[in-house]
Amino acid sequence: MTPPAQAIPVHDQxxxxxxxxxxxxxxxxxxxxxxxxxxxxxxxxxxxxGAFALLRKRTLVADALAxxxxxxxxxxxxLAALVPGLGLGPMSLPVxxxxxxxxxxxxxxxxxxxxxxxRIRQDAAIGIVLSSAFGLGVVLLGIAQRxxxxxxxxxxxxxxxxxxxxxxxxxxxxxxAGVALVSTLALKKELALVCFNDAFxxxxxxxxxxxxxxxxxxxxxxxxxxxxxxxxxxxxxLLVIPPAAARFWTDHLGRMLxxxxxxxxxxxxxxxxxxxxxxxxxxxxxxxxxAGAIFLFSLILAPSRxxxxxxxxxxxxxxxxxxxxLLELIHDNAAPAGPVTLRQFARARAWSPARAGAxxxxxxxxxxxxxxxxxxxxxxxxxxxxxxxxxxxxxWEQYLVTHADVAPSHVDWSVDQVEHVLxxxxxxxxxxxxxxxxxxxxxxxxxxxxxxGREAGGA
Amino acid sequence: MTPEEVQLARSELDARPEHSASSPLSVHALTxxxxxxxxLWDVDFDVPESSLVAVIGPxxxxxxxxxxxxxxxxxxxxxxxxxxxxxxxxxxxxxxxxPQRESVDWDFPVSALDVVAMGRYRKxxxxxxxxxxxxxxxxxxxxxxxxxxxxRRQIAQLSGGQQQRVFLARALAQEADLYFMDExxxxxxxxxxxxxxAVLRELREHGKTVICVHHDLQxxxxxxxxxxxxxxxxxxxxxxxxxxxxxxxxxxxxxRLTLLAEAAEAVARSQPHE
Numbered sequence: 001m002t003p004p005a006q007a008i009p010v011h012d013q014x015x016x017x018x019x020x021x022x023x024x025x026x027x028x029x030x031x032x033x034x035x036x037x038x039x040x041x042x043x044x045x046x047x048x049x050g051a052f053a054l055l056r057k058r059t060l061v062a063d064a065l066a067x068x069x070x071x072x073x074x075x076x077x078x079l080a081a082l083v084p085g086l087g088l089g090p091m092s093l094p095v096x097x098x099x100x101x102x103x104x105x106x107x108x109x110x111x112x113x114x115x116x117x118x119r120i121r122q123d124a125a126i127g128i129v130l131s132s133a134f135g136l137g138v139v140l141l142g143i144a145q146r147x148x149x150x151x152x153x154x155x156x157x158x159x160x161x162x163x164x165x166x167x168x169x170x171x172x173x174x175x176x177a178g179v180a181l182v183s184t185l186a187l188k189k190e191l192a193l194v195c196f197n198d199a200f201x202x203x204x205x206x207x208x209x210x211x212x213x214x215x216x217x218x219x220x221x222x223x224x225x226x227x228x229x230x231x232x233x234x235x236x237x238l239l240v241i242p243p244a245a246a247r248f249w250t251d252h253l254g255r256m257l258x259x260x261x262x263x264x265x266x267x268x269x270x271x272x273x274x275x276x277x278x279x280x281x282x283x284x285x286x287x288x289x290x291a292g293a294i295f296l297f298s299l300i301l302a303p304s305r306x307x308x309x310x311x312x313x314x315x316x317x318x319x320x321x322x323x324x325x326l327l328e329l330i331h332d333n334a335a336p337a338g339p340v341t342l343r344q345f346a347r348a349r350a351w352s353p354a355r356a357g358a359x360x361x362x363x364x365x366x367x368x369x370x371x372x373x374x375x376x377x378x379x380x381x382x383x384x385x386x387x388x389x390x391x392x393x394x395x396w397e398q399y400l401v402t403h404a405d406v407a408p409s410h411v412d413w414s415v416d417q418v419e420h421v422l423x424x425x426x427x428x429x430x431x432x433x434x435x436x437x438x439x440x441x442x443x444x445x446x447x448x449x450x451x452x453g454r455e456a457g458g459a
Numbered sequence: 460m461t462p463e464e465v466q467l468a469r470s471e472l473d474a475r476p477e478h479s480a481s482s483p484l485s486v487h488a489l490t491x492x493x494x495x496x497x498x499l500w501d502v503d504f505d506v507p508e509s510s511l512v513a514v515i516g517p518x519x520x521x522x523x524x525x526x527x528x529x530x531x532x533x534x535x536x537x538x539x540x541x542x543x544x545x546x547x548x549x550x551x552x553x554x555x556x557x558p559q560r561e562s563v564d565w566d567f568p569v570s571a572l573d574v575v576a577m578g579r580y581r582k583x584x585x586x587x588x589x590x591x592x593x594x595x596x597x598x599x600x601x602x603x604x605x606x607x608x609x610x611r612r613q614i615a616q617l618s619g620g621q622q623q624r625v626f627l628a629r630a631l632a633q634e635a636d637l638y639f640m641d642e643x644x645x646x647x648x649x650x651x652x653x654x655x656x657a658v659l660r661e662l663r664e665h666g667k668t669v670i671c672v673h674h675d676l677q678x679x680x681x682x683x684x685x686x687x688x689x690x691x692x693x694x695x696x697x698x699x700x701x702x703x704x705x706x707x708x709x710x711x712x713x714x715r716l717t718l719l720a721e722a723a724e725a726v727a728r729s730q731p732h733e
Binding site: 055186187189190192193195196197199200202203204205206247250251252253256429 | 527
């Protein structure tokens with residue numbers, strides 16, 4: 001590979017702000033601009049194709065395919081160098097990429113053969129094919145480097161190198177990625193069907209095996225397109241990370257596809273630009289680290305599926321469960337004993353008095369409890385809520401004993417877990433069922449609280 | 460053997476189920492094996508039109524296997540399965556399928572309506588998006604199972620029974636004449652059970668045929684017209700009133716004592732005057 005015609009200036013000193021801005025705004029010369037845009041296109045396609053690999057739970061297969069491209073690249077090089085009669089340039093990019101694609105497809109076929117005809121599971125088959133193919137690639141690469149033909153650029157395919165890419169290489173990359181992008185969009189409905197429910201798709205007459213094959217070919221296409229820019233070891237990250245990050249933000253397939261593609265494009269764009277500024281940093285790792293940063297951000301901050309949101313939901317639920325326990329305890333003790341002391345509550349829930357006290361203050365602030373000299377007393381709202389929880393509790397207990405096959409001695413435990421998640425709809429149904437069951441029998445379940453009690457839900 | 464006896468033996472052989480072209484499903488001498496071990500052996504039955512059929516038997520009796528083998532989801536070791544006298548590939552468009560609920564990952568980024576719309580894909584065809592008309596059709600199917608209010612809900616947020624109703628709605632969207640349902644009543648709430656049985660009866664009224672893998676012996680007599688009692692082989696096949704007997708259940712469920720007690724109770728319930 002010849003050095004790029006318009007390599008951007010590189011300094012040993014720290015980068016100036018203006019230089020960073022120049023690269024990011026695509027004003028760092030034709031070559032850098034083309035490479036950056038091509039990397040963004042690659043990211044766009046990878047995010048889209050990767051979403052289906054993720055939903056089909058085939059991302060590790062894609063990783064094996066990526067690693068299996070190495071013997072393909074080295075093999076194509078050797079073939080072109082040792083058989084000059086073919087008229088192929090050993091370092092011609094299309095020749096190397098075709099070699100890579102053939103090797104990747106052979107690896108996919110090998111994985112399928114092993115899983116179908118032996119009792120080896122897919123994860124082991126992937127490990128076997130991935131490592132064997134990569135080992136073979138390393139050996140072939142070693143042979144290639146001993147030849148008289150210059151093979152210096154070959155190792156760039158392992159970690160990726162955008163700084164050495166020419167505009168024509170970048171256009172080829174963008175073109176291949178574009179084909180994958182358009183094909184995936186065209187097959188969106190069919191691929192989604194196979195990913196969600198392959199048995200149904202098969203009965204419905206869709207060629208599931210061929211669609212799975214198409215998905216693999218699309219993954220291979222993206223891998224091959226990304227070999228030069230991202231490198232074969234890390235290209236899997238561009239397939240997996242952007243859609244995985246996108247999944248945090250939405251429950252809608254279309255939006256997940258768009259968002260995953262955008263995350264991929266952003267990773268490609270930022271990664272290629274940064275790599276242009278730091279030619280010593282392999283482009284692949286910079287692109288992947290960018291994607292990783294997006295993923296981390298999504299993982300922590302996404303609403304509802306993010307870690308913080310999940311934590312908040314859990315805390316809210318725990319608070320609600322604890323509140324319901326306290327109000328039920330008060331309800332059960334109400335007639336004879338009057339207010340509940342903190343100590344009683346702490347003992348009943350096995351909490352420290354301090355924790356019980358803090359909790360009682362929270363409930364007071366929410367208007368469910370009032371403090372009296374003798375202890376805590378529920379407000380009318382708190383009382384109604386406690387009554388309702390006690391009734392749900394009894395209903396559920398009854399349901400488990402009469403309907404489900406649960407030993408009565410185990411009932412209380414499950415009730416404690418589940419009474420707080422019963423919906424009003426389910427309760428209404430249980431009431432009807434149980435009343436039918438019990439017609440004639442003495443009532444075990446306390447009477448329904450009045451309508452104010454029903455409205456008081458939600459601690 | 461006298462000629463008369465030969466004649467008699469012949470006619471007995473000929474008395475095996477007829478495979479008429481009008482029959483939605485004819486299964487003949489079906490044998491299925493997993494890893495060389497047969498799980499279904501020589502199963503024979505012929506389902507008449509507009510009937511609700513329960514396939515019952517203990518765990519591992521091959522109930523799901525039977526459905527999957529009929530639908531070409533798993534290979535058959537021998538035997539023939541015909542739909543209206545034709546092979547499955549030629550009759551696919553008239554067959555609908557409700558797989559087991561546990562067979563899919565419900566944390567998939569689609570809504571209830573999206574799943575039901577999958578039942579329309581065959582009519583929509585390759586690469587085309589789901590049009591307004593097909594969306595409306597899917598919505599109508601959701602409505603039939605009482606799930607119209609949940610159309611936009613992501614499927615992971617539905618209860619097990621609601622998910623089951625979404626699967627049923629998707630099969631309705633296929634507009635088939637013969638439906639295979641793998642345990643549609645497993646682990647569902649009472650509202651879902653009522654919704655499903657209402658839909659099944661509606662299908663029967665419109666001349667459709669439904670074949671259900673069913674676990675709950677208590678409801679077989681009230682829900683179904685015909686039962687296939689299966690335990691690797693066909694133990695009994697025919698109208699529920701004829702085949703749902705204690706003796707047949709005993710043969711089907713063998714030494715499983717708790718189930719036997721349940722079966723005896725179920726029979727007692729279904730035949731209160733005997």
